Amino acid sequence: MEDHNRYDVCVIGGGLMGSAVALGLVRSGARVLMVDKTNRLHTASKANFGLVWSQSKGAGNRGYSRFSEKAVLEFTDFTGWLEEESGIDIELRLGAGLILCLGDQELSMRTESIRKMQHEAELHGEKHPSQMVDREDVQGLVGKVALGEEVSGGSFSSIDGDINPLLLLKAMRRVFIKRGGIFINGCAVKGIEKLDENYHLETSSGKIEVPRIVLAAGFGNIPLLAMMGRKLPLVAEKGQLLVTERVKPFLSFPFSSLRQTGCGSVMIGYTQENTGFEIGTTVSAAVGLAKRAIKIFPGLRHVRVVRSWASLRILTEDGLPIYDEINDYPDSYVLATHSCVTLASLHMSLLPSWILGGKRPDIIRKFKLERFNV
Amino acid sequence: MDRVRDIIIIGAGPAGLSAAVTASGYGLDVLVLDEQPSPGGQLYRNIERADQDTLKILGPDYSKGLALVEKFRKSAAEYIGNAIVWRIDPGSNVCFSTDSQSMEISGKNIIIAIGAKERPVPFSSWTLPGVMGAGAVDANFKSSGTIPDGPVVLAGSGPLLLSVVGHMVSLGVEISAVLDTTPRGNILSALPLLPGALRRTDYLLKGVGMLLNLKRSGINYFKNITDYKANGKDWLESVSFKTKNGSQHIDAELLLVHEGIVPRCDFTQQIGLKHLWDPVQRYWYPETNVFGGTGMNGIYVAGDGAFVHGGIPATFKGSLTALDIAGRLNALSSAEKTDDVVKTVKKLSSELAPRPFVDALYKPRMDLYNINDETLVCRCEEVTAGSIRQAILEGCQEPNEIKTITRCGMGHCQGRMCGIALAEIIAENLELDPGDLRPLNIRPPVRNISLSELSRVTLLEAATP
Numbered sequence: 001m002e003d004h005n006r007y008d009v010c011v012i013g014g015g016l017m018g019s020a021v022a023l024g025l026v027r028s029g030a031r032v033l034m035v036d037k038t039n040r041l042h043t044a045s046k047a048n049f050g051l052v053w054s055q056s057k058g059a060g061n062r063g064y065s066r067f068s069e070k071a072v073l074e075f076t077d078f079t080g081w082l083e084e085e086s087g088i089d090i091e092l093r094l095g096a097g098l099i100l101c102l103g104d105q106e107l108s109m110r111t112e113s114i115r116k117m118q119h120e121a122e123l124h125g126e127k128h129p130s131q132m133v134d135r136e137d138v139q140g141l142v143g144k145v146a147l148g149e150e151v152s153g154g155s156f157s158s159i160d161g162d163i164n165p166l167l168l169l170k171a172m173r174r175v176f177i178k179r180g181g182i183f184i185n186g187c188a189v190k191g192i193e194k195l196d197e198n199y200h201l202e203t204s205s206g207k208i209e210v211p212r213i214v215l216a217a218g219f220g221n222i223p224l225l226a227m228m229g230r231k232l233p234l235v236a237e238k239g240q241l242l243v244t245e246r247v248k249p250f251l252s253f254p255f256s257s258l259r260q261t262g263c264g265s266v267m268i269g270y271t272q273e274n275t276g277f278e279i280g281t282t283v284s285a286a287v288g289l290a291k292r293a294i295k296i297f298p299g300l301r302h303v304r305v306v307r308s309w310a311s312l313r314i315l316t317e318d319g320l321p322i323y324d325e326i327n328d329y330p331d332s333y334v335l336a337t338h339s340c341v342t343l344a345s346l347h348m349s350l351l352p353s354w355i356l357g358g359k360r361p362d363i364i365r366k367f368k369l370e371r372f373n374v
Numbered sequence: 375m376d377r378v379r380d381i382i383i384i385g386a387g388p389a390g391l392s393a394a395v396t397a398s399g400y401g402l403d404v405l406v407l408d409e410q411p412s413p414g415g416q417l418y419r420n421i422e423r424a425d426q427d428t429l430k431i432l433g434p435d436y437s438k439g440l441a442l443v444e445k446f447r448k449s450a451a452e453y454i455g456n457a458i459v460w461r462i463d464p465g466s467n468v469c470f471s472t473d474s475q476s477m478e479i480s481g482k483n484i485i486i487a488i489g490a491k492e493r494p495v496p497f498s499s500w501t502l503p504g505v506m507g508a509g510a511v512d513a514n515f516k517s518s519g520t521i522p523d524g525p526v527v528l529a530g531s532g533p534l535l536l537s538v539v540g541h542m543v544s545l546g547v548e549i550s551a552v553l554d555t556t557p558r559g560n561i562l563s564a565l566p567l568l569p570g571a572l573r574r575t576d577y578l579l580k581g582v583g584m585l586l587n588l589k590r591s592g593i594n595y596f597k598n599i600t601d602y603k604a605n606g607k608d609w610l611e612s613v614s615f616k617t618k619n620g621s622q623h624i625d626a627e628l629l630l631v632h633e634g635i636v637p638r639c640d641f642t643q644q645i646g647l648k649h650l651w652d653p654v655q656r657y658w659y660p661e662t663n664v665f666g667g668t669g670m671n672g673i674y675v676a677g678d679g680a681f682v683h684g685g686i687p688a689t690f691k692g693s694l695t696a697l698d699i700a701g702r703l704n705a706l707s708s709a710e711k712t713d714d715v716v717k718t719v720k721k722l723s724s725e726l727a728p729r730p731f732v733d734a735l736y737k738p739r740m741d742l743y744n745i746n747d748e749t750l751v752c753r754c755e756e757v758t759a760g761s762i763r764q765a766i767l768e769g770c771q772e773p774n775e776i777k778t779i780t781r782c783g784m785g786h787c788q789g790r791m792c793g794i795a796l797a798e799i800i801a802e803n804l805e806l807d808p809g810d811l812r813p814l815n816i817r818p819p820v821r822n823i824s825l826s827e828l829s830r831v832t833l834l835e836a837a838t839p
């Protein structure tokens with residue numbers, strides 16, 4: 001194996017989290033190695049809905065909602081740069097996003113949640129960038145497409161939107177390599193040891209010696225931290241999705257549970273199930289998703305479903321991200337969140353200077369591992 | 375209709391029919407779901423309605439099916455035609471659609487008997503109208519008596535190619551040329567296997583007969599050709615290819631391609647069975663035991679879908695599956711089962727005697743997937759070989775990874791057309807064996823259905839909202 005002992009930092013995990021951070025690191029001038037073991041099961045980055053989303057994030061925690069809003073607001077500049085560097089159009093659409101409600105009960109729950117987030121923002125002298133809309137407003141937003149009878153309204157944000165998450169991943173990896181980063185795919189880390197100044201990584205591609213490491217491997221972080229005698233309290237939440245054949249463009253902005261992609265297919269999501277680490281789909285969930293989609297847009301009735309799948313969201317117990325240094329292991333970092341699309345802009349811009357030895361950014365000061373008492 | 379069955383069989387070709395006849399003979403409750411309107415599968419398609427001329431043209435390989443279908447019709451097995459299965463759950467539930475109405479049913483045992491298909495191989499302009507699989511012509515003729523307009527060029531390799539040529543000659547179709555891509559060296563590696571094949575001289579003579587007929591018919595027959603490609607603007611106009619004497623060009627209305635037969639793994643991949651790679655015939659097949667049993671309880675694969683052996687072996691494979699299930703459900707004694715199994719295995723191995731020789735003789739050529747960068751590999755999503763190679767350069771190593779990065783195999787056919795080609799391209803670029811790779815995931819619905827139909831599936835248990 002070639003000499004890999006010439007890097008400043010090794011990012012373990014090449015998904016949306018690892019790629020964004022590795023890209024930021026390489027942009028700061030660091031010599032970066034990114035490794036990914038191509039985990040065959042839990043690759044959250046490859047089964048993502050693609051929302052760039054702030055309006056539902058951080059109820060009860062203004063710090064997190066502020067963080068999400070900031071990430072969304074920085075997304076345009078971030079992707080502008082990324083698209084130019086990579087030559088890939090990642091299909092960004094910002095400026096409108098809706099969480100749609102069916103019936104009165106969903107609407108009142110949504111109203112309550114938005115009220116709470118608005119209130120929390122006001123307490124800090126800030127303003128939450130989303131608000132409730134009624135059925136007529138929804139009709140106005142979608143134009144001529146007929147809404148189902150049960151559509152009662154929803155919450156609307158004028159900053160949220162969506163992207164193609166696979167193209168985002170592709171673009172970040174491409175620019176990482178273009179900027180001099182080294183990516184080894186199919187490389188599983190089997191042992192982590194701190195000897196002298198360096199981390200010694202035992203991997204399926206040989207030994208790697210590197211002064212800094214970043215754990216960005218999703219659920220793969222659990223066994224990695226275990227190698228360092230630490231626990232990581234992550235919970236798997238299963239989401240099932242349907243994808244339809246391509247149809248003529250009819251929906252120019254995303255709903256949280258239904259969006260039309262750049263190529264015309266409709267993604268219909270998603271369930272939230274706590275069934276451990278299994279990722280099987282169920283026909284009953286597919287039936288439920290199909291029913292809901294038709295209740296929203298009856299015109300979708302004849303559109304054909306071509307695929308369904310399930311994937312796992314990487315949740316912490318309180319739903320907030322973890323960005324932390326690992327105790328007793330200087331210059332090692334652990335990163336984990338389910339929101340790696342929305343937060344990609346900040347992962348690239350905010351984390352690298354801290355990881356390279358700078359000050360921990362104030363905006364992430366509360367997202368420490370120690371809050372879980374592990 | 376009873377929605378909980380002893381055995382659900384998917385497919386009514388030789389294996390499915392034979393399994394149904396055997397199992398229902400032991401008093402088991404059998405339901406056969408068939409995507410065709412009448413039993414027979416690909417091989418015996420539409421045989422109940424075939425007239426004397428059709429039977430004569432297609433010969434005994436086809437007419438043999440009459441007896442099997444008749445036995446099946448006399449059996450107690452229930453048959454549902456035009457039934458599109460779109461999902462299997464390893465818990466032994468099956469979802470299928472008839473007349474745009476879907477239903478979930480349950481089987482103590484499920485036999486996947488959906489057979490084989492022609493191997494899709496991308497080449498320059500293979501998506502042009504006028505380019506088809508050779509087997510499709512036989513299928514059309516069996517279904518509706520349709521005969522293609524000439525002039526026709528046939529290209530590729532394998533016994534089925536010769537058989538289709540024979541049928542077309544009998545039907546009086548104008549054939550401009552047969553382009554045989556079988557490499558010259560194959561015969562040398564096949565020869566050591568000839569003694570085993572001599573146990574069944576009848577099969578060997580049949581093969582020799584097909585070749586002799588081809589020569590006698592006076593058709594332009596080019597051997598050892600390479601690099602055939604389709605040319606034309608909106609429709610096929612000509613076919614070009616290389617021989618040892620240089621490039622050639624032949625006008626054609628229709629190019630029929632055949633590069634061998636591979637198992638249909640739609641369901642075995644959907645439910646996540648382990649697949650193995652056959653290095654001789656170069657395809658994936660699900661790992662099964664002698665009975666077609668798999669690593670999943672109650673799930674069996676019978677016939678060519680387990681490994682391509684042909685129609686007659688498939689009937690014996692179907693019987694073996696049925697015998698195993700009958701034994702497990704105590705429908706026959708262990709002694710009876712042993713007796714019947716031994717008899718069936720003897721017949722099967724006699725049928726399989728020539729197979730290693732034939733497989734080696736028609737081993738796919740080494741450069742089968744040596745396609746240029748501009749050629750489309752994935753037709754649904756229009757992904758070229760070049761963009762797959764680019765993704766490999768950027769670090770991708772697995773078919774499922776390349777799928778996420780390039781959309782190759784992400785379209786409505788879910789990689790049924792491009793899956794093998796994708797693996798071969800990766801293997802070649804990374805100097806791996808395709809067997810080291812994992813085939814593309816296939817997600818339900820395996821056949822697409824409308825949202826409306828999906829929302830109205832009659833579930834075994836009430837749907838959770």
